Amino acid sequence: MSSGPHHPTPRALLFDVFGTCVDWRTSIARQAGELGRRYGFDGVDWHAFADAWRARYQPQMETVRSGMREWATLDVLHRESLEDVLTEFGLRLRPDDCDRLTLAWHRLDPWPDTVGAFVRLRRRFIIAPVSNGHIALQVNLARHAxxxxxxxxxAEIARAYKPDPHVYLRSVAALGLAPREAMMVAAHNGDLAAAARCGMQTAFVARPVEYGPHQSTDLLANEGVDLAAADLMALAELLGA
Amino acid sequence: MSSGPHHPTPRALLFDVFGTCVDWRTSIARQAGELGRRYGFDGVDWHAFADAWRARYQPQMETVRSGMREWATLDVLHRESLEDVLTEFGLRLRPDDCDRLTLAWHRLDPWPDTVGAFVRLRRRFIIAPVSNGHIALQVNLARHAxxxxxxxxxAEIARAYKPDPHVYLRSVAALGLAPREAMMVAAHNGDLAAAARCGMQTAFVARPVEYGPHQSTDLLANEGVDLAAADLMALAELLGA
Structure with a gap:
């Protein structure tokens, strides 16, 4: 990458996590399916179940972003939306199983390139999640993955949800850096656009099956993104790590 | 250790850092001495300089704890107190060198047992600092050490300084744990007493030369501390890690 005044070598790489580092769809479908089979649920499309659960994610965070409700962790939001998804699919689970399934979002598997790339990237850069997942979720997820x-x-240190600029700005400030010294890494152009508006550098990583085989969005980086890579290993290569 | 209802095996070990994990006195004396020699300062006792700087630490944090001032990071507090220490020692540094020397607190060396013990402890426990150092300082310190x-x-996630109970309680809550599920590890009985008042388990680690060869306090664990160990490797042993 160039490293003139407009693109100084970043000190920190700040990562989106769901979709960018870990494969939530396959992981949620597997865990929900395992639980469902114990209940004897037949013929459920568990990938559709995962998609339906994820589809409630943005509208729910919007209730926080809009100020309609106080900031609450994803455990709270995921638990509430699980009820709706179960109703939509005509399924019933015991409350304690709902609680346990909510924590499936703490146990998501990494994409095949993630772990190796992190080892390389961390040698050269400070690396941290700037995700909507709270601290406990990220701690458990990192240990799992x-x-x-x-x-x-x-989100938790800002008590706000992306793309609220406070999340990016508070995270960069916590590292004692200026926004230009940090690079947001995400598989989502909307996340990168919000980070760029805060003055951060941006790197797009392609995750063309995050939403399944028929994904039609975020297949390519939008114009204005600083770097684009096929995966995190390719990003490490581009950054000379 | 026993693991009855009063002493469940902790899920997380939360560490004091300055003195408990790293040797601030030797590290500050060395870095201040290196800078001082570049200025040609002669005959300065740099360990006394480190002690004098550290002596201003509690009174300064007290201005935050008492509500006299808003929470500010240790970089701000250390930078202010450095001026006083330089005056006390009759020394003058350029402002940019004062800024750089302030960051010596981000570059403290670990005690000889710390790194090996952390590798063992992290296999079995969530480990995190519950220190008065802010996030940027702890990130840099961890990478250095x-x-x-x-x-x-x-401190930073609570915007308060130990022994304010918010620091312990906010940290435990960020992990999604109850206080009894977390163990505070420190070389300072006062820190452990405050953690115990919040309901945490406690482990004392002896650092008998933290304050130099004539240290007279915190040589032994006070009564009521749950575990006491000669160093962090001995603590790993006691915890079966």
Whole structure:
């Protein structure tokens, strides 16, 4: 990458996590399916179940972003939306199983390139999640997936949800950096656009099956993104790590 | 250790850092001495300089604890107190060198047992600092000292300084744990007493030369501390890690 005044080598790489580092769809479908089979539920499309659960994610966070409700962790939001999804699919689970299934979002598997790329990237850069996942979720997820972060930043320290600029700005400030010294890494152009508006550098990582085989959005980086890579290993290569 | 209802095996070990994990006195004396020699300062006792700087630490944090001033990071507090120490020692540094020397607190060396013990402890427990150091300081310190944390908790996420109970309680809550599920590890009985009042388990680690060869306080654990160990490797042993 160029490293003139407009693109100084970043000191920190700040990562989106769901979709960018870990494969939530396959992981949620598997865990929900395992639980469903114990209940004897037949003929359920568990990938559709995962998609339906995820589809409630943005509207729910919007209730926080709009000020309609106080900031609450994703455990709270995921638990509430699980009830709706179960109703939509005509399924019933015991409340304690709902609680346990909510924590499936703490146990998502990494994409095949993530763990190796993190080892390389962390040698050269400070790396931290700037995710909408709260601290406990990110701690559990990192231990499950074999990731090593330098700190857990993101929604909880800002008590706000991306793309609220406070999440990016509070995270960068927590590292004692200016926005230009940090690079947001995400598989989602909307996340990168919001980070860029805060003055951060941006890197797009392609995750063309995050939403399944028929994904039609976020297949390519939008114009204005600083770097684009096929996966995190390719990003490490581009950054000379 | 016993693991009855009063002493469940902790899920997380939360660490004091300055003195408990790293040797601030030797590290500050060395870095201040290196800078002082470049200025040609002669005959300065740099260990006394480190002690004088550290002596201003509690009174300064007290201005935050008492509500006299808003929460400010240790970089701000250390930078202010450095001026006083330089005056006391009759020394003058350029402002940019004062800024750089302030960051010596981000580059403290670990005690000889710390790094090895952390590798063992992290296999079995979530480990995080609950220190008065802010996130940027802890990130830099961990990278300098070769420590790997699961998250950076402590003063900054609570915007308060230990022994304010909010620091302990906010840190435990960020992990989604009850206080009894977390164990505070420190070389300072006062820190452990405050953690115990919040309901945490406590482990004392002896650092008998933290304050130099004539240290007279915190040589032994006070009554009521749950575990006492000669160093962090001995603590790993006691905890079966």
């Amino acid at each position: 074999g990731l090593t972060w330098d700190a857990i930043l993101g | 070769g420590l790997t944390w699961d998250a950076i908790l402590g």
